[in-house]
Amino acid sequence: MSQAKRRSVLTVNGEQHHVLAPAAATLLDVLRTGLGLTGSKCGCNHGVCGACTVLLDGKLARSCLTLAADVGERRVTTIEGIAGDLDFSAVQRALVESGAIQCGFCTPGFVITLTELFARDPHPGRETIRAALSGNLCRCSGYVKIVEAAEHLAGGVR
Amino acid sequence: MDYLAPATLDDAYRALEAEDARCLAGGQSLVAMMNLGLVSPARLVSLRRIEALRGIDLQPDGSLRIGAMTTHAEVAALTVSAAGPALLAQTARVVAYPAVRAWGTIGGSVAHADPAADYPVALVAADALIEVSSASGTRRIAARDFFRGLFETALEKAEIVTAVLVPPGAQGAGAAYEKLSPVAGDFAIASVAAIAGRTARLGVGGYATTPIRLEGIGVSDDALLEAGRALAASSEPSDDHRASAAYRRRVLPELIRRAVRTALIGARA
Numbered sequence: 001m002s003q004a005k006r007r008s009v010l011t012v013n014g015e016q017h018h019v020l021a022p023a024a025a026t027l028l029d030v031l032r033t034g035l036g037l038t039g040s041k042c043g044c045n046h047g048v049c050g051a052c053t054v055l056l057d058g059k060l061a062r063s064c065l066t067l068a069a070d071v072g073e074r075r076v077t078t079i080e081g082i083a084g085d086l087d088f089s090a091v092q093r094a095l096v097e098s099g100a101i102q103c104g105f106c107t108p109g110f111v112i113t114l115t116e117l118f119a120r121d122p123h124p125g126r127e128t129i130r131a132a133l134s135g136n137l138c139r140c141s142g143y144v145k146i147v148e149a150a151e152h153l154a155g156g157v158r
Numbered sequence: 159m160d161y162l163a164p165a166t167l168d169d170a171y172r173a174l175e176a177e178d179a180r181c182l183a184g185g186q187s188l189v190a191m192m193n194l195g196l197v198s199p200a201r202l203v204s205l206r207r208i209e210a211l212r213g214i215d216l217q218p219d220g221s222l223r224i225g226a227m228t229t230h231a232e233v234a235a236l237t238v239s240a241a242g243p244a245l246l247a248q249t250a251r252v253v254a255y256p257a258v259r260a261w262g263t264i265g266g267s268v269a270h271a272d273p274a275a276d277y278p279v280a281l282v283a284a285d286a287l288i289e290v291s292s293a294s295g296t297r298r299i300a301a302r303d304f305f306r307g308l309f310e311t312a313l314e315k316a317e318i319v320t321a322v323l324v325p326p327g328a329q330g331a332g333a334a335y336e337k338l339s340p341v342a343g344d345f346a347i348a349s350v351a352a353i354a355g356r357t358a359r360l361g362v363g364g365y366a367t368t369p370i371r372l373e374g375i376g377v378s379d380d381a382l383l384e385a386g387r388a389l390a391a392s393s394e395p396s397d398d399h400r401a402s403a404a405y406r407r408r409v410l411p412e413l414i415r416r417a418v419r420t421a422l423i424g425a426r427a
Contacts, residue, residue: 006161023161023202024192046190053257059231060257065189069161070182070204113256134342135255 008069012037013081021068028052028063031078039079039108043137050136053109054078060116060135079108082115090153091115098149102140109136114150123154163204167211167318171293173203174316181205181318183227183266186258211265211320220326222246223289226265226319230254233264241327241353242284244424249280249335249351255343265319268304271311271368273396274345278305279363280335281322282371283351288312289321298323305368331355332425336417338364338409340400347401348409350417355425358382358418365395365406375418382418386411 005020010027012035019034028045031037031054043049045064052063055077063078083089088096091114101107110133117124117132124132129150138146161182164170173179178200182188191197205211211227214236222243224233233250236243246264253259253267253276267277268288281288281301288304290297290313301322304312313319327333337349346364353359358377362370370393375385395406 004160023159024198026189026193045193047186047254047258050255050257056261059260061261062186062257064193065186065258066261067161067182067185067189067202070163070185070202070206072163072206116256131342132256135257 006069008071010035010068010071010076011073012076013078014075019068023067023069025068026064027054027061027066027068027071027076030068031063031076034068037078037080041105041108043105048137049106050109050113051106053112053136055112055116058116058119060113077112079111082111089115091118091150094149094153095146098145098152100142100145100149102138102142106136106138106140110138110146114153117150118153124150125154126151129154159198159200159202161202161204163207165207165209167208167291167320168293170203170205170208170318171291171316173201174318176201179203179316181266181269183269184229184262185266186254186262187266187270187272205265205318211318217323222324222326224264224322224324226268226321227263228265230259230262230264230267231256234259241331241333241355241421241424242286242324243326245280245284245327245333245335245351245353246277246286246324248333249276252276252335252337252343264322268322269311269313269319271305271309272345273308273367274347274364274400276335276337276346276349276363279346279349279361279369280351281324281361282363282369283353283359283361284324284327284333285359286325287323288319289323290317291320292317296320302369302371308367327353328355330426332421332423334417334420334424336413336420338413345400348395348406348413350410350413352414352417352421354418354421358421360385360414360417362389362410362414364400365410366393367396375414377418377422379415379419382415383411386414389414
């Protein structure tokens with residue numbers, strides 16, 4: 001298998017990056033090793049765990065199942081693009097305030113997933129929240145607090 | 159490996175003539191298999207830019223033509239009453255997770271032919287046609303003839319799945335997809351797709367290497383359980399890491415009963 005690298009342009013968190021990577025490189029590979037954006041985590045590397053979740057044109061995507069070469073014009077948002085330099089986003093604040101973070105490895109994926117949910121439904125109910133989070137695994141099994149954090153946010157509790 | 163993203167089907171056919179070239183649709187299975195080292199194609203031909211593979215259209219005969227690059231999320235969002243398309247929509251809603259449904263495509267799922275995947279079961283139950291095209295033309299293959307074995311289909315070299323055609327199903331029939339999996343979003347241990355009115359037509363998946371089709375099944379609980387027991391006795395279910403063959407035989411009758419009962423709730427006499 002040839003390891004020839006190919007050039008592509010990625011728009012990540014509003015900035016354009018010229019990247020040089022093998023055609024088989026995943027978006028996750030390029031984010032972490034090419035661009036130094038290590039917030040997206042590599043858990044299972046085959047789409048099951050959700051730790052690598054990013055937004056592509058505002059839709060949830062597994063960055064481990066997305067080839068960097070195939071991203072094209074789609075805009076990538078990673079966990080690094082969710083908050084300002086000095087402040088957390090509402091989702092991040094809710095998770096912190098509910099104690100919904102244990103080891104933290106899965107947290108970026110949960111933040112991205114909840115960010116997408118709240119962007120299209122500001123007041124999701126418990127079942128909607130649980131369904132939305134069904135593709136994110138927390139190996140600390142801290143799901144109860146994560147769902148509670150989302151319920152607080154949905155109920156307007158800041 | 160090289161990567162090409164042609165804008166037209168004709169360019170895609172040419173690109174696929176290369177040795178060991180494969181189509182890349184949503185990538186939700188293929189990239190996972192590449193990451194796991196199970197496949198390493200010499201060339202990927204991305205279908206993402208080909209407009210002809212997109213869109214959902216109602217055909218004059220009442221069939222729904224779903225372009226191959228239609229995502230699971232798009233099929234899941236369909237609001238349709240005809241039993242065949244409704245079955246596809248219900249099935250799409252339980253494929254994997256939201257992030258996978260956002261990019262995974264019906265054409266990719268069909269071409270991949272995972273024995274535990276959801277769409278093949280529903281397509282067989284709906285008597286759908288798989289439309290495949292190459293430089294030498296287009297042919298339509300009945301779903302029940304398309305799935306040939308473990309990850310094996312009727313596709314030939316340099317052929318692309320371009321659409322699926324889903325007939326409406328009998329007037330007044332209802333549809334349901336019943337999936338047994340250890341965790342929501344996981345692959346099925348076994349699943350049953352049903353279109354039911356006075357009788358039921360079923361697809362049974364996850365259960366063996368290819369979907370099994372049953373038709374003309376009576377819709378009383380007794381008849382459904384009996385049909386399930388008869389199939390369990392006469393078939394060779396998979397025996398794998400998801401479940402033993404004995405377990406699959408055991409759960410099948412009740413899965414069939416539940417699928418048809420749910421389908422009949424949506425049926426009109």
